[in-house]
Amino acid sequence: MCGIVGYIGKQQAPSILIDGLTKLEYRGYDSAGVAIFDGSDINVLKTKGRLSNLIKLVIEHPVSGTLGIGHTRWATHGAPSDINAHPHMSEDSEIAVVHNGIIENYMEIKEELLKSGWHFVSETDSEIIACIIDKYYKDGMSFEDAVFKAVARLEGSYALGIICKDCPEKLIAVRKGSPLVIGKGNGENFIASDIPAILNYTREVYFLEEDEIAVITEDSIAIYDKDRNAVNRDIYHVTWDIEAAEKSGYAHFMLKEIHEQPKIVRETILKRVPESGGIDLDNIKLGKEELDNIDRIYVVACGTAYYAGLIGKHLIEKICRIPVISEVASEFRYKDPILDERTLVIVVSQSGETADTLEALRISKRHGARVLAIVNAVGSSIAREADDVFYILAGPEIAVASTKAYSAQVAAMYILTCHIALTLGKMSEEEFEVIRAELYSLPSKIEVILNNKSVEKKLAAKYKDVRNVFFIGRGLDYLVSQEGSLKLKEIAYLHSEAYAAGELKHGPIAMIDENTLVVAIAAQEDLIEKTISNIKEVKARGANTIAIAMKGNTKIADVADDVIYIPRTMGILAPILANIPDQLFAYYMAINLGTDIDKPRNLAKSVTVE
Numbered sequence: 001m002c003g004i005v006g007y008i009g010k011q012q013a014p015s016i017l018i019d020g021l022t023k024l025e026y027r028g029y030d031s032a033g034v035a036i037f038d039g040s041d042i043n044v045l046k047t048k049g050r051l052s053n054l055i056k057l058v059i060e061h062p063v064s065g066t067l068g069i070g071h072t073r074w075a076t077h078g079a080p081s082d083i084n085a086h087p088h089m090s091e092d093s094e095i096a097v098v099h100n101g102i103i104e105n106y107m108e109i110k111e112e113l114l115k116s117g118w119h120f121v122s123e124t125d126s127e128i129i130a131c132i133i134d135k136y137y138k139d140g141m142s143f144e145d146a147v148f149k150a151v152a153r154l155e156g157s158y159a160l161g162i163i164c165k166d167c168p169e170k171l172i173a174v175r176k177g178s179p180l181v182i183g184k185g186n187g188e189n190f191i192a193s194d195i196p197a198i199l200n201y202t203r204e205v206y207f208l209e210e211d212e213i214a215v216i217t218e219d220s221i222a223i224y225d226k227d228r229n230a231v232n233r234d235i236y237h238v239t240w241d242i243e244a245a246e247k248s249g250y251a252h253f254m255l256k257e258i259h260e261q262p263k264i265v266r267e268t269i270l271k272r273v274p275e276s277g278g279i280d281l282d283n284i285k286l287g288k289e290e291l292d293n294i295d296r297i298y299v300v301a302c303g304t305a306y307y308a309g310l311i312g313k314h315l316i317e318k319i320c321r322i323p324v325i326s327e328v329a330s331e332f333r334y335k336d337p338i339l340d341e342r343t344l345v346i347v348v349s350q351s352g353e354t355a356d357t358l359e360a361l362r363i364s365k366r367h368g369a370r371v372l373a374i375v376n377a378v379g380s381s382i383a384r385e386a387d388d389v390f391y392i393l394a395g396p397e398i399a400v401a402s403t404k405a406y407s408a409q410v411a412a413m414y415i416l417t418c419h420i421a422l423t424l425g426k427m428s429e430e431e432f433e434v435i436r437a438e439l440y441s442l443p444s445k446i447e448v449i450l451n452n453k454s455v456e457k458k459l460a461a462k463y464k465d466v467r468n469v470f471f472i473g474r475g476l477d478y479l480v481s482q483e484g485s486l487k488l489k490e491i492a493y494l495h496s497e498a499y500a501a502g503e504l505k506h507g508p509i510a511m512i513d514e515n516t517l518v519v520a521i522a523a524q525e526d527l528i529e530k531t532i533s534n535i536k537e538v539k540a541r542g543a544n545t546i547a548i549a550m551k552g553n554t555k556i557a558d559v560a561d562d563v564i565y566i567p568r569t570m571g572i573l574a575p576i577l578a579n580i581p582d583q584l585f586a587y588y589m590a591i592n593l594g595t596d597i598d599k600p601r602n603l604a605k606s607v608t609v610e
Contacts, residue, residue, distance in 0.1 A: 002029060002071065002072060002073055002100040002101075002193070003020075003021060003024030003025075003029065003071065003072040003100075003192075003193045003194070003197065004024075004069070004070070004071055004098050004100055004159055004160075004161050004180065004191065004192060004193045005017050005020035005021055005024065005069070005070040005071075005161075005190070005191070005192050005193075005197050005198070006068070006069040006070070006098075006161040006163075006171050006173065006190065006191035006192070006216075007020075007066075007067070007068055007069075007171075007188065007189075007190055008066070008067050008169075008170075008171040008188065008189055008216060008217065008218050009066055009185065009187060009188025009189065009218045010066055010187055010188060010218065011066060011188060012064055012065070012066065013034075013036050013065050013066055013067060013068030014034060014036055014058055014062075014063060014064070014065070014068065016068075016190075016201070017034045017036075017068050017069070017070035018034070018051070018054070018055060018058065018070070019200060020070065020190075020192055020197035020198060021034075021051055021054075021070050021071075021072050021197070022051060023194075023196040023197045023199075023200075024072055024192070024193055024194060024196070024197050025051060025072065025598075025599060029051075029072035029073055030048060030049070030073060030080035031046065031047060031048040031049065031072070031073045031080050031081070031082070031084065031085035031086075032046065032047065032049075032050075032051050032053070032054040032070070032071065032072045032073070032085065033045060033046025033047065033054060033070065033071055033073075033085045033086050033087055034046070034054070034058070034068055034069070034070040034071075034087070035068055035069050035070075035087035035089070035096035035098075035163065036063045036064070036065040036067070036068040037065045037066075037067040037068065037163060037165065037168050038063055038064055038065040039065065039168075041093065041165060042089065042093055042094075042096050042163065042165050043063045043065075044087055044089060044096065045057050045058055045061060045063065046071075046082060046085035046086065046087065047082050047085060048080045048081050048082055048084075048085055049080075051072065066218075067163060067168050067171065068163070069087055069096060069097075069098045069161040069162075069163055069171070069191075070087075070098065071085075071086035071087055071098035071099075071161075073085055073086050076102055076125070079123070083121055083122050083123075084122045084123055084124050086098045086099065086126060088122060088124065088126050088127040088129070088130050089130055090130040090131050090133070090134030091118055091119055091131060091134070092134070093165065094134050094137065094164060094165050094166070095130045095131075095133050095134045095137065095162065095163070095164055095165075096130065096162070096163050096164075097126065097129045097130040097133070097160060097161070097162050098126075098160065098161045099125075099126035099129055099158055099159070099160055100158065100159040100178045100193060101156060101157035101158035101159060101176075101177060101178040102125060102156045102157055102158075103125040103126070103128065103129065103154055103155065103156045103158065104155045104156035105153075105154070105155040105156070106125035106128045106156075109128045109132055109153065109154075110128045113128065113131050113132065113135065116135070118131055118135070125156075129150065129154070129158075129160065129162075130162075132150045132153065133146045133147055133150045133162065134146075136149050136150055137164070143164045143166070143167040143170060143172070144170075144172070144215055147162060147172050147174070147213065148213065148226075148228060151174055151176075151213065151226070152226065154176075156176075156177070157176060157177030157178050157355065158174065158175075158176050158177065158178055159173075159174065159175050159176075159178035159179060159180040159193065159208075160172075160173065160174040160175075161173055161191055162174070169217055169218075170215060170216065170217055171189070171191065171216045171217075172213065172214065172215055172216070173191045173208060173213070173214040173216060174208075174212075174213050174214075175208035175209065175210065175211075175212055175213075176210060176211050177210070177355065177358075178193075178353070179193055179194065179207075179208075179351075179353045179380065179381065180192070180193060180208045181193075181194070181195060181198075181205045181206065181207055181208065181379075182205060182206040182208065182214055182216065182221055182223075183198040183201060183202040183204065183205050184202060184204040184205065184206065184221060184235065185201055185202045185204075187218055187219060188201070188218055189216045189217070189218060189221055190202065191214075191216070195238055195396075196396055196398075199238060203237055203238040203239075204235050204236075204237060204238075205235065205236050205238060205379075206221065206223065206233050206235060206236070207233075207236065207379040207380075207384070208223070209231075209381075209384065210381070211225060211226040212224065212225055212226075212231060213225075213226070236378070236379055252399065252587075252597045252598050253398040253399040253598045254399035254401055254403060254491070254587055254597050254598055255587060257397055257398070257399055257403045257404045258403045258404070258450070258580070258583050258584065258587065259450055260394075260395070260404050261403065261404050261407045261443075261446050261450075261580070262443040262444070262446045262447045262450070263443070264392075264393075264394045264395070264404045264407060264408050265407055265408065265411050265442055265443050265446060265576065266442075266443035267393065268392055268393065268394075268408045268411045268412060268415075269411055269415070269439050269440065269442070269443075271393070272412075272415045273415060273418075273436055273439060273440075279415060279418060279419045279422065281390070281415075281419060283388070284372065284388040284389070284390060285387070285388055286372065286388065286419065286420070286423075287423060288423050288424070290370070291420060291423055291424055292424075293341075293342055294322065294342060294343070294344045294370075295323075295342040295343065296322070296323045296324070296325065296338070296342070296343055296344075297313075297316060297322055297323070297324045297325070297343070297344045297345070297346060298324070298325050298326075298327060298332075298337065298339075298343065298344070298345045298346065298364070298369075299312055299313050299324060299325070299326045299327070299346045299348065300326075300327045300328075300329050300332050300345060300346070300347050300348070300357060300360045300361075300364075301328075301329055301347060301348035301349060301354075301357055302328060302329045302330060302349075302354055302356055302357055303402075303486065304350075304401075304402040304405070304406050304483060304486060305348040305349055305350060305354075305357075305374075305402070305405075305406075305409060306326070306328055306329070306348070307406070307479060307482050307483040307486065308348055308406050308409035308410050308413065308483075309326055309346065309348045309409075309413075310326050310479045310482070311410050311413050311476065311479050311575050312324075312346065312348075312410075312413035312416065312417065313325075313326045314475070314476055314479060315413060315414065315417040315572060316416075316417050316420060318572070319417055319418075319421045319426060319427060319572075320417060320420045320421045320424060320426050321426060322420070325337075327360075329347070329354065329356035329357040329359070329360045330356040332356070332359075332360040332363065333359060333360065333363050337363075337364075339363070339364055339367035339368070339369045340367060340368050340369065341368040341369070341370075343364070343367075343368075343369040343370070344369065344370050344371075344372060345360070345361070345364040345369045345370070345371045345372070346371075346372050346373075346374065346416075347360060347361050347364075347371060347372075347373050347374070347382060347386065348373075348374045348375075348409055349373070349374075349375050349376075349380075349382050350375070350376045350377070350394075350397060350402055350405040350409075351375075351376070351377050351380060352373070352375040352376065352377040352379075352380020352381060352382040352383045353377070353380050353381050353382065354382070357382060358381055358382055358385070361373070361382060361385055361386060362385070365385070365387075370387050370388075371385075371386045371387050371388075372386060372387065372388045372389075372390065373386035373388070373389045373390065374389075374390045374392060374409055374412050374413075374416075375389060375390075375391060375392070376391070376392050376393070376394050376395075376397065376405050376408070378391060378393075390412050390416065392405065392408035392409060392411070392412050393408075394408040398598065399597070399598045400490070400598065400599060400600055400603045401487055401490045401491050401586075401597075401600065403583050406483065406579065407446075407576055407579070407580075410575060410576045410579075411439075411442075411576065414435075414439060414572075414573065414576075415439075418432055418435060434570075435570065435572075435573075438569055438570050438573050439573070441569070442569070442573065442576055442577070445566070445567040445569060445577055446576070446577065446580055448567050449566055449567070449577065449580045449581065449584075450580065450584075453584050455564055455581075456564065456581055456584035456585045456587075456588055457584070457588045459546060459562055459564070459585060459588075460585055460587075460588030460589045460591070460592055461588070461592060462562075463517050463544065463546075463589070464589065464592040464593065466494075466515065466516070466517040466544070467494060467495060467515065468494075468495050468496075468511070468515060468516045468517070469485070469488055469494055469495070469496040469497075469516070469517045469518075469519065470496075470497055470498075470499060470508070470511075470512070470516060470517070470518045470519070470538070470543075471484045471485040471488075471496065471497070471498040471499070471518075471519045471520075471521065471582075472498070472499050472500070472501040472504065472518060472519070472520050472521070472531075472534055472538075473498075473500070473501055473520065473521035473522070473524075473531065474500065474501050474502065474524060474527040474530055474531055475524045475527055476523075476524055476571070476572070476574065476575050477501075477521035477522060477523055477524050477527070477531070477574075477575075477578065478498070478499075478500045478501065478521070479575060480521045480523070480574075480575045480578045480579050480582065481498040481499070481519070481521050482498040483579055483582065484498070484519060484521070484579065484582030484583075484585075484586070485497060485498035486498075487582055487583055487586035488582075488585075488586045488589060490586070490600055490603065491586055491587065491589075491590040491595060491597050491600050492586055492589040492590040492593055492595060493593070493595055493600070493601070494589065494593075501520070501530065501531055501534040502530070502534070504534060504537060504538070505537070509537065509538070509541065512538050512541040512542070512543050513541060513542050513543070514542035514543070514544075516538070516542070516543045516544070517543065517544045517545075517546065518535070518538045518543045518544070518545045518546070519545075519546045519547075519548070519582070519585070520534065520535050520545060520546070520547045520548070520560065521547075521548050521578050521582075522535075522547050522548060522549040522553070522556055523548065523549060523550055523566065523571070523574035523575070523577070523578040524571050524574065525550060525553070525571060526571065528549075528553065528555065528556070532555060532556065532559055535547065535556075535559045535560055536559055539559065539561075544561050545559075545560045545561045545562070546560065546561065546562045546563070546564065546585075547559075547560035547562070547563045547564070548563075548564045548566065548578050548581050548582070549563060549564075549565060549566070550565065550566055550567070550568045550569070550574070551565040551566065551567055551568055552565075552568065553565075564581045564585075566578055566580070566581065
């Protein structure tokens with residue numbers, strides 16, 4: 001959540017900062033601002049609302065300068081407002097700061113500064129950062145020394161961009177618990193929360209790690225740890241193009257990313273299940289020796305990644321016969337989980353920066369557990385700190401509501417399950433060859449669904465006035481229901497719940513009436529009769545029903561009001577196909593309701609605070 005951009009060089013900073021902030025809109029925000037050093041003073045322009053408001057402000061009040069920092073804020077302390085927007089300045093406008101994260105001890109520092117005669121204008125925790133740096137600076141410290149001393153006092157999570165009026169040759173960046181990258185240019189350098197913000201200007205980046213501080217000039221980048229020891233860091237060359245983060249003619253990033261799923265699933269599978277045979281996990285250390293020493297597995301994640309993880313739990317238990325515990329990352333630490341050196345913890349995160357998931361990883365490692373991360377973002381915190389990494393390589397996912405990353409995560413779970421099963425002798429080579437052939441067919445089958453998306457579009461128009469939606473299913477279909485329900489909540493803002501179909505009569509069926517839409521996932525054909533019975537139950541109470549089933553299933557058409565058919569596949573592989581209609585239905589419902597599909601209200605792409 002939130003976005004930081006910073007620039008130091010010879011070009012005009014305002015346009016670079018605005019361009020970078022535009023590339024970070026997907027992260028979620030409610031206000032935006034820039035601070036530009038014009039040669040004598042730091043000028044701050046900031047406003048609540050969309051970035052278009054800031055652009056208008058910059059046009060109306062033009063400012064020039066080759067040093068600056070910019071920010072898009074997602075409110076944590078203080079309501080969205082012009083005053084609470086970033087950047088924040090020290091009382092005498094000497095220091096300007098942009099901040100992602102939360103300062104947990106800000107009241108302690110604020111009260112100390114108030115007693116010393118300092119004044120504050122905002123309700124934020126971020127303003128105290130500029131003021132405490134300025135206090136030490138006025139006590140006679142250098143700009144750098146003041147930053148190091150101030151940061152040592154901060155508790156919580158933060159990424160910071162800092163400039164000083166008296167030191168226009170320096171831009172300082174700080175990272176603890178919130179992502180920050182440094183872009184290396186020619187006679188210019190950049191900082192940003194994520195690579196797309198600076199990809200128009202450089203492909204060479206450094207990833208700041210925990211408790212690191214970078215002192216940046218237009219010609220140099222010096223990285224230090226918290227004890228001020230110099231850090232040598234390898235540069236990372238970005239291989240994907242900025243076009244990967246553009247809409248490419250689609251109305252929304254979400255629709256583009258939905259349509260990228262055949263390609264992403266194909267690449268994920270072919271990279272790990274090559275046509276030459278076997279399974280290639282690169283350098284992931286999960287051979288027979290390691291697996292023989294595992295008693296239990298945890299799958300830990302948040303949101304959409306958690307639902308992908310649930311599919312992994314189901315598959316590993318069913319096929320590999322290893323106990324798997326699934327946990328929401330935000331609850332993991334509070335449950336005093338049973339962890340030791342015989343535990344494998346699989347953490348799943350698109351961004352690789354999800355705060356709760358990152359903390360679960362660290363808790364697991366402190367207790368001796370082995371951690372395998374399934375992530376999309378190369379060089380992210382989770383990727384760096386895990387023992388092993390399974391990169392899904394889905395490319396930049398800009399829409400807040402995850403689609404292609406989810407499908408790639410589920411594909412990763414299929415591959416991981418097959419690897420474990422083959423290694424432990426729970427699956428024969430012949431059985432694997434059947435699954436391999438079906439895995440290879442999934443991308444083309446996703447394309448079939450996408451080519452028939454007019455079905456979901458028509459159904460969204462038919463049910464656009466519904467306000468209560470139930471998603472139901474059994475077995476793996478129930479897990480698909482949970483993700484489908486989440487998508488409808490995220491982008492259409494509709495009340496939606498997912499239930500195991502057999503649980504309806506244990507309470508939820510009391511809510512069913514003629515104003516309710518029930519979406520029944522019915523792709524597990526060994527459970528189809530049970531699901532049909534549940535459809536009949538809700539129809540008897542007046543509900544409208546949509547079923548998602550495999551092609552050729554005529555029984556379902558006799559009971560459901562509408563049916564969306566997916567190509568036939570093995571039951572264990574059905575979730576990756578059955579989820580596509582859910583994505584499309586949510587998308588077209590959101591179109592009909594006029595919501596902000598790529599940037600839904602109150603949501604952020606990367607949740608970097610707990």
